[in-house]
Amino acid sequence: MVEHSASVIVKAPLHQVYELFTHFNDFPKFMSFVKEVTYYDDRRSHWAVKVVGQYEWDAVNEDWIPDQQVGWRSTRGLKNSGRVKFRALGPERTSVDVYIRYTPPTGPLGELGDRFGVNSYFDSILKKDLNNFARMVEEAPAGALDPMSSHYLFHPESAVHRGELTPRQKAAMERDPMMSPQALAERQAQIAREAEQRRRLKEEQEAELKRRRDHERQLQSEREIILAREAQKRQQERLEREAALRKAATTPLDPIHTYAARAHGLGDRDGRVRDPNWLQDPMTARRRSDKPEISSPPPTAQ
Known part of the structure; x- marks a missing residue:
């Protein structure tokens, strides 16, 4: 037995990813190596794939756990079995892990x-088609549970687009009402309308973003102007203070504010002899008296 595995992370809720994966008959619409998946009933199906050569088998579903796992094993044709496990990584992220085992064919092939x-x-190619599945889910409307609602169907690498379907797969699609020419035309028109809506929404969002950026730039410019004016005002006030300090340092004091002027105003009331040269030297306008100080007599006893 040969074993293969591959994983992909899908940006969608777990339940939606699980439901879309279980539409096996839609695999040829977005996968490249699956050429046919047709149903016998709700548990048995027929598969055809092309890997170097073309291989076919009948399979029966087994070990299905809703929103967790799907499994299968072949009952006729190429011997193989597998499991696909689903794990939620968050509200909008799901991990899909595929495990396949098969017995290689014998002989020249x-x-x-x-x-x-x-x-x-x-x-x-397993990894490539898992990526195709992820893109199919991500390009489906939110909450969609049918692959036909996805915009990523019939892309250039798909088996349908390349015309590599088996006759039985073609017949099954022709019987599908959703694959009728009218239904496909309506689907294409809906895709075009949704694409136009997305384009307009994108333009509106870009215009709104530009308006907000322009508004922010205008506010920033106004703030810079205000800050520049305040800085200029502070600079002017500082210069004025410095000029006032320089002027005060160089201006002579008025004599009226000196000690000599104040002493002159007292006259002889301070009890000291006026110096004859006080006008020439106001700071020595008063000098101590040469007369000894007379102390008051002690009080007499009564």
């Missing part, structure tokens, strides 16, 4: 596969 490295090639 198996030898050709070994020669061309079919195992590594299968790993690459």
Whole structure:
């Protein structure tokens, strides 16, 4: 048995991812190596894939757990089995892990596969188609549970677009009302309308973003002008204070504010002899008296 595995993270809720994956019959619409998935009933299906050569098998579903896991095993044709596990990584993120086991065919086809490295090639296309599944889900409307609602169907790499379907898959699609020419035309028109709505919404969002940026730039410019004016005002006030201090330092004092002027105003009331040269030297306008100080007599006893 050969084992393969691949994983992808889908930006969608767990339940939506699980439901969209279980529409096996829609795989050829967005996958490249799956050419047919048709149903016998709600548990049995027929598969056809092309990996180097084309392989087919009948499968039966088993070990299905809603929103957690789907499984299968082949009952006829290429022997294989597998599991697909789903894990929620958040409200809008889901991990999808695929595990496949199969027995390589014997004979010339198996030898050709070994020669061309079919195992590594299968790993690459498995990962590629898982990415196609993720994109199909992410381009479906929010909450959609039918792959036909997705915009990522029939892309250039899909089996449908490349015309690589089996006759049975083509017949099944022709019986599908959603695959009628009228339904497909309506689907395409709806996709065009939604694309136009997204374009207009994007333009409106960009215009609103530009308006907000312009408004922010205008406010920033006004703030810078106010700050510049305040800085200029503070600078002017500082210069005026410095000029006032320089002027005060160089202006002579008025004599009326000196000690000599105040002493002159007292006259002889301070009890000291006026110096004859007091006018020439106001700071020595008064000098101590040469007369001894007379102390008051002690009080007499009564």
